[in-house]
Amino acid sequence: MKRKIGIAGLLILLTTVSLQAREFVDYVNPLMGTESTFEFSHGNTYPAVAVPWGVNFWTPQTGENRSGWIYAYTDEEIRGFRQTHQPSPWINDYGTFSVMPISGDLKVSYKDRGARFSHKNEIARPDYYKVQFDNGTVTELSASRTGAVLDIAFTPGKEQYFIVDAYHGGCRLAIDKQNRRVTGYTKNNCGGVPSNFANYFVLEFSHPIKDQGIQINDDLFPGKLVGEHDRVCAYLQFDVPEGEKLTVRVASSFIGEEQAWLNFDREVKNKTVADLKIESAKLWNSMMGRIVAEGGNEEQMKTFYSCLYRVLLFPREFYEFDKSGKPVYYSPYDGKIHAGYMYTDNGFWDTFRAVHPLFTLVYPEVSERIMQALVNSYEESGFLPEWASPGHRGCMIGNNSLSLITDAWMKGIRSFDAKKALEAMVHQTQAQGREASVGRNGFEEYDKLGYVPYPDYVEATAKTLEYAYSDWCLSRFAASIGNVSIAEAYEKKSQNYKNLFDPSCGFMRAKNKDGEWIEPFRAIEWGGPFTEGSSWHYTWSVMHDIQGLAQLMGGHEQMGAKLDSMFNAPADYNVGTYGFVIHEIAEMVALDMGQYAHGNQPVQHAIYLYNYIGQPWKAQYHVREVLNRLYNSGPKGYCGDEDNGQTSAWYVCSAMGFYPVCPGQPEYVLGAPLFQKVTLNLPNNKAFVIDARNNNDKNLYIDSAKLNGKKFTRNYLTHDEISSGGELSLKMNAKPNMKRGVRPEDFPYSYSVYKP
Incomplete structure (x- = not known):
């Protein structure tokens, strides 16, 4: 039987289709929390182009070398594109190096080579970054676990240079002009490593190297192919025809150069930025898709998945894969x-x-x-x-x-x-x-x-x-x-x-x-x-x-x-x-x-x-206050340091409707979910749904609840209840229900009541 669909119904249908067609990674803003300073943190984050738990991340660098503040939203110049392992500006980085395209006069030092840019000419995503500098040069990049691919469109009519900066702290760079390659290592760190620590990296270029040189500390050596010292940069000159892009493929390893080439061959050899972007987006969507939020507004969706992106960055995988x-x-x-x-x-x-x-x-x-x-x-x-x-x-x-x-x-x-x-x-x-x-x-x-x-x-x-x-x-x-x-x-x-x-x-x-x-x-x-x-x-x-x-x-x-x-x-x-x-x-x-x-x-x-x-109604009120007031998806998106995903994880858990107050006890304490529906697609092929269909800014209190169709009065869920799959159905109300969750048997675990 056919039914007529009115204009309103058609709009709802089209909206639903549009939302379903949108990928999770599209909601993420890696610039969330980047407008921070030493004196006041809105996250102290940087826009990481990466895969979940990746060995390396890549980010535009606006700060000075070795500064923990890699990228500040208020800065107006980019000094390089940095392979980073930094978990926090207070901890700083290790084993890092950067690269930078130069159109025009050769400027090797990070203090001199910065190029002005505007955020309107910047695209930042977990799987892709693109910026057009004010001088017209365009850089695009995407990353894999241990590697990355960059595309450079130099400004027409200008000299073309590419800088590889191994920072200071002990490093080596070698230019293989015949094979269009640069290899090297860097030992920079802020402590906590053995004496033989190094990050070994390899780069390969799509076009012939026209000329080259090495800068050791502040001294420039044109034509030199190898440099080894405390601080070394290499510059490469190219002659890429107008309309073509210089493609740079890079990979690295903490094991050695041989392993770096193995990583290179597996992850980036013969691949394009577009290839890596597709692969990265697939990984992000797969991991983010385990938590499907529905019924929120655009800003809430952006904030939720931007926070989930941060949760899935750390801890970093520090392992690689051998030949077998x-x-x-x-x-x-x-x-x-x-x-x-x-x-x-x-x-x-x-x-x-x-x-x-x-x-x-x-x-x-x-x-x-x-x-x-x-x-x-x-x-x-x-x-x-x-x-x-x-x-x-x-x-x-x-x-x-x-x-x-x-x-x-x-x-x-x-x-x-x-x-x-x-x-x-x-x-x-x-x-x-x-x-x-x-x-x-x-x-x-x-x-x-x-x-x-x-x-x-x-x-x-x-x-x-x-x-x-x-x-x-x-x-x-x-x-x-x-x-x-x-x-x-x-x-x-x-x-x-x-x-x-x-x-x-x-x-x-x-x-x-x-x-x-x-x-x-x-x-x-x-x-x-x-x-x-x-x-x-x-x-x-x-x-x-x-x-x-x-x-x-x-x-x-x-x-x-x-x-x-x-x-x-x-x-x-x-x-x-x-x-x-x-x-x-x-x-x-x-x-x-x-x-x-x-x-x-x-x-x-x-x-x-x-x-x-x-x-419990007081918890529901304050949870919703924090969710609505203290987070947003913009550069001032956090109310303090993001800290390896923790401040983000608070948002993700709380927006779903529960929080693990006492890790070690397999329980999750209820709050007030932000969305009308959240589905946990668990890896055991089970799904757990939190359904709060009448949920909105006014209806923030839990009036009643059912777990798998049965009346549910507890203020917590057990791990088994969620991991086994099922549905928590919540009836939300604008007024608190002061009779629900008030019995001692409704309270979460405490040692003094339930001893081990």
């Missing part, structure tokens, strides 16, 4: 070549919270390899990594590698050596590495006193709280593999958080080694015993025992009032031991959300704690 196709890697820990998997460029202080739990749910095959890499890191260095880039780096605090392992294990990811992992986890809590962030800083005092004393150790209170959570993780893991003695010992230590709670003020505080409170105490004071925050932010860092924290505060009502006051208090601060307004302080003040500082990680879970005390 087996994974091998250069170890950034012992400097040897090993079979198997290695990942790097990740700060677990940030990413244990939501990035890795998201992997365990949606990308478990990646999580499997990461767990194997963690065990490999321990065997090669004697410690689990906490901040790797590419080896151990001295940054941040805690033993959050234990969270990753436990969370993966408790969710069924078990293709790694559990006994070796337990050995590594215990050792991580009983030793100190060369860097304070490796191992457990203050472990002897922590075990003796039940807390880390201040001022003997900086950030002592924050460390105590993070250690207590990690001890809970270790206890859970040990119990699950049958080691009762270790489980019991660390279960007891997981309660050490109580030793630093002061009931007279309701905050976590610092104690000295004699057990005395450090005076004076100001909850708004940053630094000192805390990490990039104040007691307002760290008091909530008891992810494994929120019920226990509530009891310390006097009960659910008192804890609810304390949470309320965090959002209602003035955004006052004391710079404390920092001595100046660090960017995290400035960002908290700018948010105008009281003492809630979403721009940094320690407090990002706090909104969801209302679910543990029978006030």
Whole structure:
């Protein structure tokens, strides 16, 4: 039977077809978060042209060589196109080099060769980048795992040069004029690597090299073919006919030049920019397509998939494939070549919270390899990594590698050596590495006193709280593999958080080694015993025992009032031991959300704690406030550092409707979904749907819920409920339902209620 379709119906049909035809990668804006400075971060990101978890990324470089601020949206010149491994401007880069086309007079130094550009002549996508400089020269590029292809259209009538800049820090460049090639290596790094570390790279050009030269430090040597020194650049001159493009194919390896050529042959040989773009887009769409969001507006879709893009960049795959196709890697820990998997460029202080739990749910095959890499890191260095880039780096605090392992294990990811992992986890809590962030800083005092004393150790209170959570993780893991003695010992230590709670003020505080409170105490004071925050932010860092924290505060009502006051208090601060307004302080003040500082990680879970005390509607309200107010897809898209995907993962999880408050416990705490429908296409051929069809800006509260057709009152979902597939159907309302989710049996896990 045929039916007539009215104009309105036709428009709806066409819109649906249009949305279905659009690829996920089309929503992504890699420029999100790039308008940042040292003083104020809107993300501190750069536009990475890459594949998910790629060995190398490529990005336009507007900053100086070796500067952590690679690309700033407000800059007006591009100095090169940089192969980068940088996870954060604060950590900086390693093994990096750049290339730059020059039309006109030869200018080799990055200080002189910058070309002006406008964003209106720039296209930035995960799979492709294109810019036309003001002088008319056009550069296009796309990337593979270890390589890239660039097309250069030089300005007609101008001299044509191409610069290869190996930076400073020890490097070598060799020009093979006959075969139109350049080979080299660069050793630049910011620490955390063995003495034999190098990134070996190879380039091949589509057109003959007309002339060439080498610049060593600041001295130019025309005609020279080989340069080896602290700082080396090569320049190549071409005579590409008008209407043709110079194609540059490049690949690299941390193993050696032979492996670099093997990567070259596999990934970029005879390929075009268009070829790589198609391959890259396919990979991005495949990975992003595991989370299908529907029913949001254009800006929400852009923000969601731009955030998901950031989540899927790190940690970086640090392994390559040998001649037989087996994974091998250069170890950034012992400097040897090993079979198997290695990942790097990740700060677990940030990413244990939501990035890795998201992997365990949606990308478990990646999580499997990461767990194997963690065990490999321990065997090669004697410690689990906490901040790797590419080896151990001295940054941040805690033993959050234990969270990753436990969370993966408790969710069924078990293709790694559990006994070796337990050995590594215990050792991580009983030793100190060369860097304070490796191992457990203050472990002897922590075990003796039940807390880390201040001022003997900086950030002592924050460390105590993070250690207590990690001890809970270790206890859970040990119990699950049958080691009762270790489980019991660390279960007891997981309660050490109580030793630093002061009931007279309701905050976590610092104690000295004699057990005395450090005076004076100001909850708004940053630094000192805390990490990039104040007691307002760290008091909530008891992810494994929120019920226990509530009891310390006097009960659910008192804890609810304390949470309320965090959002209602003035955004006052004391710079404390920092001595100046660090960017995290400035960002908290700018948010105008009281003492809630979403721009940094320690407090990002706090909104969801209302679910543990029978006030879930407050979590729903604040979640939606943050989603709508603090994120957008533009260059000022974040409210603080993006940090290896964590601030993005908060958005992705929260926009879906849930958040992993306590990794290690296979649960996800409910918030308020942003979209009318989200489908998780899980790798076990299961699908889980969150359906909130009447969801909108006004209807932000969960009025009622059904899980697979049955009434559902809990404030959390289990991992099995999602991974088994099914549907969570939500009825949303403009008014909060203060009778739903208020019973103790509706609350998520807390140690004090549900002991292991």
